[in-house]
Amino acid sequence: MSAMKKLINDPANVVADALRGVALAHPELRVDHEQKVVYRGDAPVRGKVGLISGGGSGHEPLHAGFVGPGMLDAACAGEVFTSPVPDQMVAATKGVDGGSGVLHIVKNYTGDIMNFEMAAEIVAADTGTEVIAVITNDDVAVEDSLYTAGRRGVGVTVLVEKIAGAAADEGRPLADVAAVARKVNENGRSMGLALTSCTVPAAGKPTFDLPADQMEVGIGIHGEPGRRRVPVASAAEAAEMLVTPILGDLTYKNVIAFVNGMGGTPLIELYVLFAEVAAILEKSGVSIARSLVGPYITSLDMAGASVTLVEADDEILRLWDAPVRTPGLRWGI
Amino acid sequence: MADTVGTEALHAWIREFARLIAEHKDLLTELDSAIGDADHGVNLHRGMSAVVEVLAKETPGRPGELLKRTGMTLVSTVGGASGPLYGTAFLRMSAIAGDAETLDGADLARVLRAALDGVVARGKAQAGDKTMYDALAPAVESLEESIAAGQPLGEALDGALRAAEQGRAATIAMVARKGRASYLGERSAGHQDPGATSVTLLVAAAAAALA
Numbered sequence: 001m002s003a004m005k006k007l008i009n010d011p012a013n014v015v016a017d018a019l020r021g022v023a024l025a026h027p028e029l030r031v032d033h034e035q036k037v038v039y040r041g042d043a044p045v046r047g048k049v050g051l052i053s054g055g056g057s058g059h060e061p062l063h064a065g066f067v068g069p070g071m072l073d074a075a076c077a078g079e080v081f082t083s084p085v086p087d088q089m090v091a092a093t094k095g096v097d098g099g100s101g102v103l104h105i106v107k108n109y110t111g112d113i114m115n116f117e118m119a120a121e122i123v124a125a126d127t128g129t130e131v132i133a134v135i136t137n138d139d140v141a142v143e144d145s146l147y148t149a150g151r152r153g154v155g156v157t158v159l160v161e162k163i164a165g166a167a168a169d170e171g172r173p174l175a176d177v178a179a180v181a182r183k184v185n186e187n188g189r190s191m192g193l194a195l196t197s198c199t200v201p202a203a204g205k206p207t208f209d210l211p212a213d214q215m216e217v218g219i220g221i222h223g224e225p226g227r228r229r230v231p232v233a234s235a236a237e238a239a240e241m242l243v244t245p246i247l248g249d250l251t252y253k254n255v256i257a258f259v260n261g262m263g264g265t266p267l268i269e270l271y272v273l274f275a276e277v278a279a280i281l282e283k284s285g286v287s288i289a290r291s292l293v294g295p296y297i298t299s300l301d302m303a304g305a306s307v308t309l310v311e312a313d314d315e316i317l318r319l320w321d322a323p324v325r326t327p328g329l330r331w332g333i
Numbered sequence: 334m335a336d337t338v339g340t341e342a343l344h345a346w347i348r349e350f351a352r353l354i355a356e357h358k359d360l361l362t363e364l365d366s367a368i369g370d371a372d373h374g375v376n377l378h379r380g381m382s383a384v385v386e387v388l389a390k391e392t393p394g395r396p397g398e399l400l401k402r403t404g405m406t407l408v409s410t411v412g413g414a415s416g417p418l419y420g421t422a423f424l425r426m427s428a429i430a431g432d433a434e435t436l437d438g439a440d441l442a443r444v445l446r447a448a449l450d451g452v453v454a455r456g457k458a459q460a461g462d463k464t465m466y467d468a469l470a471p472a473v474e475s476l477e478e479s480i481a482a483g484q485p486l487g488e489a490l491d492g493a494l495r496a497a498e499q500g501r502a503a504t505i506a507m508v509a510r511k512g513r514a515s516y517l518g519e520r521s522a523g524h525q526d527p528g529a530t531s532v533t534l535l536v537a538a539a540a541a542a543l544a
Contacts, residue, residue, distance in 0.1 A: 078412060079412065081370065082372060082376070082412045082413050083412050083413055083414075084412065085408065085409055085410065085411070085412050085416060086408055086409070086417070087408075087409050109513070110414045110456075110511065110512045110513065111412065111413040111414040111416075111417075114414055114416075114417035114418070114455055114456070115412065115416065115417055117417070117455070118408060118417050118420070118421070118455075142516060144518065148510065148515035148516055148518070149511055149512055149513070149515045149516070152516075203371070220516070222370065224370075224513060224516055
């Protein structure tokens with residue numbers, strides 16, 4: 001008997017089955033089931049820079065849930081926690097190319113980087129479409145980036161997709177949209193913790209053992225190990241563990257504060273955590289200009305949360321407030 | 334066998350590599366669960382099975398075309414980091430093989446050097462980073478030296494295999510600096526690298542099928 005309790009049919013078909021659901025629930029999107037690419041229904045939008053992203057599945061609503069006006073033009077879904085293959089990004093790039101170039105938003109994981117890189121080379125050789133890739137790498141849990149593959153791309157990716165999407169909607173050229181995306185990434189830092197592991201459907205058992213009285217601080221979004229394991233703490237103490245390393249890494253004055261759920265933690269706890277994060281920021285002289293609370297970049301059924309802070313200037317705030325209409329984020333329209 | 338190889342021999346090499354990957358699938362996945370994300374065996378097996386199927390359906394006429402088809406199929410089916418790394422290696426080999434109908438020992442050494450250069454270009458790995466580079470680089474160097482010294486191809490490939498095996502064993506003590514294993518820092522030491530293990534199978538397949 002399996003200990004896995006999941007609402008699935010066949011573990012091997014989870015991604016395909018979920019995409020069928022996405023297509024039926026969101027008729028304004030167009031789903032290429034063969035390539036596993038989700039497009040906004042009217043792609044390519046003439047004259048607008050196209051935005052695509054993608055990565056392993058299991059982080060929903062990221063990325064397909066952020067496809068729509070004001071955000072992404074297409075998202076490529078890999079297998080659970082496995083990077084998509086270049087064919088998918090090539091198809092997506094061609095499918096969203098409205099004649100003004102295409103921005104690739106890539107989370108800093110070795111597999112994602114290489115597959116997006118190959119896709120860009122194939123597109124360049126094939127159609128000559130101009131492609132710029134922006135890598136997100138905001139996870140301060142990775143301390144020694146000289147001797148590792150570098151900081152992982154986590155929470156800031158959601159904000160990069162929203163803000164760069166708004167810049168593209170203003171009709172700005174590819175280089176500008178890429179510069180905005182880079183600015184958000186450079187101004188953003190994140191840190192996460194897990195209360196439980198997650199269970200990959202194909203594996204059928206939790207990725208790591210976490211005793212009932214312990215939590216793992218400094219996790220990524222795939223159940224990879226964190227910085228340290230500590231006894232389960234209160235929300236106030238947890239907020240300290242997450243916010244202190246972020247404030248230690250970058251100077252903040254006025255921020256977009258994003259408290260993210262990892263998939264298995266209820267919203268009520270995320271709000272408890274947000275209150276504690278806000279208290280620390282106030283004590284540190286940092287004001288909160290905008291906020292986002294909820295599960296937006298998840299790790300399947302993992303219980304836990306992450307905090308992302310982005311230092312926001314007027315441009316970032318204006319683009320953050322711009323209209324967006326996607327399954328995962330929707331305002332102003 | 335003679336000291337030149339044609340499409341048929343290279344096809345046998347690819348099939349032998351696929352067979353070795355299938356045979357060692359669980360070992361590769363086990364090594365990868367210790368320091369990575371437990372999918373190296375499954376992903377490479379899926380890719381090489383697809384390659385064998387593609388090549389069986391329509392066997393290309395020349396070595397360069399065979400290597401290209403292999404690389405393209407791996408890129409499209411493997412995913413993760415190993416898809417682009419192995420895919421790039423085969424595509425670079427194909428570029429060196431060009432339109433030639435057969436390859437001699439010196440050609441093969443250049444072909445495998447191109448594979449190594451491709452892995453470096455794609456993965457940015459250096460010696461000692463605990464990656465496939467640490468097994469493939471000594472194999473390529475050994476092959477180049479043996480061929481330059483006038484050794485027959487069979488002996489030269491056997492020497493390359495021994496060099497790969499030594500390089501693979503050396504990865505056990507290394508601390509990973511690339512890929513997901515790098516996030517473990519010192520905790521990655523004491524484990525043999527899965528990529529160094531699979532690429533040693535590629536050299537073993539060459540020693541078995543090309544000599």
